[in-house]
Amino acid sequence: MKAFVRRFMSSPEGIAGALVLLLLALAAVLAPIILPGDPAAIVGRPLLPPFSDASFPLGTDQLGRDVLTRLVYGAQASLTVGLSSALVAILAGTLVGTVAGLAGGLVDEALMRVVDAFQIVPGFLLALAFVSVAGPSLAVIVLAVGLGAWTGPARLARAEVLSIRERDYVASARVIGMHPAEIAFREVLPNALPPVLSLVSVIVAAAVLIEAALSFLGLGDPNAVTWGGMIAEGRNLLRSAPFLSIIPGLGLVSAVVGIYLFGEGLVEALSIRGRRA
């Protein structure tokens, strides 16, 4: 673990990404403390441009709501959805992939055909359909995005398990009489996990974008302030008040770039571990 942190700290991309994410996470967590205002409350004159009024540093929208407060609360929604759906996708994918890889035969075939079926439908379309049916709420969006993203981890976990189960240390565990379930969870799974974890950043970034796109299309959680929703609301005023869309857009870009950079550092730290002498 110590070596892992040291390797991560030696990657400049990783550090940059970690800083961006730390900033966003701090903003999201501390939102109610640093900006006690209600993001939905009308607090000033509508359409104040940024930097024109000290009490509204990023201006106000067409209803007179504070853009900075909404931006920070939007970070909360985006990061929550991104991280939760990545968690759902990784957990479900790893479980299915590990079972398929270890069981082999018919079980493997059946599970992988299900994976194929999910994989041929674009993730966004899947999320769109799922939210249309189940109704827009953050929990549904998390499940919907996870549903579109679990196939990658499933394939990767299966491939890893297929290679690991032929290793001598698994044979050796059988020789000492270890129970198959213990072999799966103690010998195989921990060694199959690192490559799967390197997918986290890609999934989180995609999830943040999908959530924004859903909100933009009006399928976001109507009770949550989200970046996608803010961009959508600013669309009609794109000529007269472009900052309404640009500011949440910048938030989105910095979050996605930060997550990718963080992922780079993660991959570097993890792949060196896999290359043991």
Added chain:
Amino acid sequence: MSGDLLMVEGLSKRFAGRGRSVRALDDVSFSIRKGETLGIVGPSGSGKSTLARVLLRLIEPDAGRILIDGEDWRSLSPKALRHRRGDIQMVFQDPLSAFNPRTTIGKAIMDPLRIHAVGKRHSRMAALAELLQRVGLSADMASRRIHEVSGGQRQRVALARALASRPRLVVLDEALSALDVSLRGQMLELLVRLQRDEGISFLFIGHDPAVVRMISHRVAVMDQGRIVETGDADAVFSDPRSDTGKALIAAIPTWR
């Protein structure tokens, strides 16, 4: 014979793939007595490792019987097999790949103690230290991982793990091949001493006839899945009857 610990009759195993099949084991029969070392030599691909894995029931053979102390090893249920596995242990060729890279040496050796309930929980730490000491390692080795110790120590750790469940037979599959000459000598001495003190039987698989001769009481020569010759180690090595045996002996470098 009553002194036989392991008796193998008519083991056959065929690997099929892409239209052609390979006879890895072809009607293999032999026996090992208590406290005896049977050496197996043969060229690469002669079925030595398959034989080891079939005995350990890592691979199921197509036909044949494996009797341990007269008990049919192949008819055991998976659960019964797990409980009995402590009787036969194995040391793999490459200790680096035979240990989970994430677990410590101590935990790896404790696993068989726990699984086969050797001793009470609180006495297992002492058992661990004693096992390490028996193979000539210090107890502080337990907190390290397998890639953190030297090559010679690794194979001693593997031996300690194999000995933990108090086996009656240990299969050593090219277990000394990766070691340099002086370490190999030390390991051979260790194995001979363990056998003398505790009466363990060994099945010693090697491709180097000189090493196999040093440790084995009897030797079987394998070629293309078949045992082509068996006999006392000295007899086989000084006067091989089979072509494979002759070729192996001829391959030992001599200086005159």
